[in-house]
Amino acid sequence: MTRDNDRQMRVIILYDSRTSGGSTDKLIDMIGEQLAEAGAYVEKAKCKATADYSFVRDFDVIIMGAPVYYLVVSSQLIGALVQSNLKKCLKNKNVALFVACGSPEALALGLYLPQLKIHLIRNKILSEKIFAPHQMTDPDSVGDFVEEIEEGYKKTLRPRFGGDLEWSDEAAEMLNQMPSMFSNKIRSALTTYAKQNGIKVITLEVLDQARSSPMGF
Numbered sequence: 001m002t003r004d005n006d007r008q009m010r011v012i013i014l015y016d017s018r019t020s021g022g023s024t025d026k027l028i029d030m031i032g033e034q035l036a037e038a039g040a041y042v043e044k045a046k047c048k049a050t051a052d053y054s055f056v057r058d059f060d061v062i063i064m065g066a067p068v069y070y071l072v073v074s075s076q077l078i079g080a081l082v083q084s085n086l087k088k089c090l091k092n093k094n095v096a097l098f099v100a101c102g103s104p105e106a107l108a109l110g111l112y113l114p115q116l117k118i119h120l121i122r123n124k125i126l127s128e129k130i131f132a133p134h135q136m137t138d139p140d141s142v143g144d145f146v147e148e149i150e151e152g153y154k155k156t157l158r159p160r161f162g163g164d165l166e167w168s169d170e171a172a173e174m175l176n177q178m179p180s181m182f183s184n185k186i187r188s189a190l191t192t193y194a195k196q197n198g199i200k201v202i203t204l205e206v207l208d209q210a211r212s213s214p215m216g217f
């Protein structure tokens with residue numbers, strides 16, 4: 001296996017705001033706290049349009065977000081996506097996006113979020129959220145965002161077998177906990193077993209069945 005499911009998720013929050021200590025700063029802190037409580041390693045960095053973003057390569061998930069001023073997502077974040085090496089450094093990265101604004105969600109989804117998404121069409125977006133002013137200090141709203149990021153990230157760690165073969169969380173976790181010299185063999189044996197038996201989802205029960213079948217491992 002190339003990735004370790006047990007490894008702490010490393011998250012960087014790239015953000016911008018004109019207001020020091022404003023609503024975005026508070027939101028970022030709450031996102032960071034909730035992620036850290038869930039066991040993630042979290043850093044934050046305020047964007048500058050022309051900075052060097054090589055450091056984002058050290059992170060598993062890059063959260064990007066900013067408030068809207070006069071219909072435009074705050075300029076240093078957009079500037080970084082356009083002018084710096086940020087987009088290049090985000091290659092193959094999981095991202096999550098948020099926009100903080102006073103407009104209704106439907107408008108923000110259609111008008112503001114695309115200003116970020118247009119630069120990230122090749123990235124896996126784990127979660128995207130519009131934060132209205134009252135939601136920016138609401139633990140539940142922030143919690144929904146954080147939970148989606150965690151769940152989305154866990155899914156990216158699941159073993160992939162091609163085709164439509166899927167793994168339940170429990171079965172994937174069991175395999176991920178094994179040393180790769182065993183898990184690779186078991187994964188290969190299970191792929192064959194699933195194909196032979198028309199199984200689409202590998203669960204703990206399927207693992208048991210395969211173990212006690214003639215091809216047992």
Ligand SMILES: Cc1cc2nc3c(=O)[nH]c(=O)nc-3n(C[C@H](O)[C@H](O)[C@H](O)COP(=O)(O)O)c2cc1C
Pocket residue numbers: 017018019022023024025067068069070071072100101102103104133
């Ligand atoms: C000068 C100014 C312009 C704004 N323009 C917009 C806007 O065009 N659309 C919108 O939905 N919200 C707009 N807002 C609301 C902000 O996006 C929102 O209050 C945000 O939480 C501010 O973040 P901050 O406290 O980090 O600056 C504006 C706020 C300010 C102060």
